[in-house]
Amino acid sequence: MATVVVTGATGAIGSAAVAALEKRRAQVIALSRPTFDLSSMTSVRAAARELNRSRSHIDALLNIAAVYVPRYRKSADGLELMLAVNHLGPFLLTNLLRDNLTGGGRVITVTAPSTTRVDVDKLLDRDEFGAFHSFGATKAANLMFTFELARRAKRWDVRANAFYPGMVKSKLMRESPRVLRLVTRLIARSPNRTGEDLAELALSPAHAGTTGWFFKGTRRIDPPKSTLDANQQAALWKRSAELVELEGGF
Numbered sequence: 001m002a003t004v005v006v007t008g009a010t011g012a013i014g015s016a017a018v019a020a021l022e023k024r025r026a027q028v029i030a031l032s033r034p035t036f037d038l039s040s041m042t043s044v045r046a047a048a049r050e051l052n053r054s055r056s057h058i059d060a061l062l063n064i065a066a067v068y069v070p071r072y073r074k075s076a077d078g079l080e081l082m083l084a085v086n087h088l089g090p091f092l093l094t095n096l097l098r099d100n101l102t103g104g105g106r107v108i109t110v111t112a113p114s115t116t117r118v119d120v121d122k123l124l125d126r127d128e129f130g131a132f133h134s135f136g137a138t139k140a141a142n143l144m145f146t147f148e149l150a151r152r153a154k155r156w157d158v159r160a161n162a163f164y165p166g167m168v169k170s171k172l173m174r175e176s177p178r179v180l181r182l183v184t185r186l187i188a189r190s191p192n193r194t195g196e197d198l199a200e201l202a203l204s205p206a207h208a209g210t211t212g213w214f215f216k217g218t219r220r221i222d223p224p225k226s227t228l229d230a231n232q233q234a235a236l237w238k239r240s241a242e243l244v245e246l247e248g249g250f
């Protein structure tokens with residue numbers, strides 16, 4: 001039985017993914033609030049410690065959780081909230097689960113084809129804050145993290161791919177301007193198909209060796225060029241590792 005760790009399992013896409021994974025008889029470990037909080041690196045470390053203590057192998061890690069907030073908010077660690085939940089938390093969790101993912105583990109990070117420039121120090125700065133800019137930057141960071149991870153994780157025989165669900169009905173943008181919510185409600189679709197696609201990428205033998213790809217559904221798409229610079233990916237990795245005080249990892 002495959003073991004799959006899922007963040008964001010209470011959300012629209014996460015709960016559809018859990019249902020699809022369970023239909024395929026995977027054992028799902030859902031990391032959810034209140035016992036797991038991606039905005040707190042202490043909480044992320046505690047969850048990873050518990051997983052590493054109780055498991056010997058994780059077949060897939062699905063980084064699905066994310067948050068959108070319209071105003072600058074600091075996490076308990078003093079980091080801007082969206083940066084913490086959407087990028088730094090998943091970055092730390094993935095790295096801390098390295099040994100359990102070794103030998104064929106698949107990391108899938110759910111994101112969007114964002115072209116927003118990522119400057120972590122600007123994102124931390126209250127005076128530079130813009131909600132859409134910051135959210136977009138965290139989604140671009142998800143892509144850059146995935147591509148850097150795909151390179152680094154080869155040594156551990158671990159795969160890393162990014163996934164774009166398209167527009168899906170959810171409460172993610174509930175605090176965004178009304179007009180945007182209305183438009184997305186009109187064009188967004190049900191998360192069921194997305195859940196199936198994520199389960200396919202997490203479990204199917206057809207994707208056992210796939211790494212460094214960006215998917216829309218189960219089809220490979222081109223990521224934005226702005227996320228492909230290897231030097232910027234490496235710089236983002238280094239700064240992220242400093243901020244979460246990561247030692248070791250991929």
Ligand SMILES: NC(=O)c1ccc[n+]([C@@H]2O[C@H](COP(=O)([O-])OP(=O)(O)OC[C@H]3O[C@@H](n4cnc5c(N)ncnc54)[C@H](OP(=O)(O)O)[C@@H]3O)[C@@H](O)[C@H]2O)c1
Nearest residue numbers: 008010011012013033037038039065066167168170171172
């Ligand atoms: N919906 C779309 O159209 C769309 C498009 C492109 C990409 N995406 C991506 O898809 C992913 C899932 O989004 P969704 O649409 O399913 O949103 P959603 O329904 O709002 O789900 C978000 C999930 O993240 C969890 N979460 C938020 N803050 C957290 C924290 N501090 N610690 C732990 N978990 C936390 C939420 O948990 P709680 O239940 O505790 O709040 C919830 O399970 C996101 O990465 C998003 O960027 C979505």
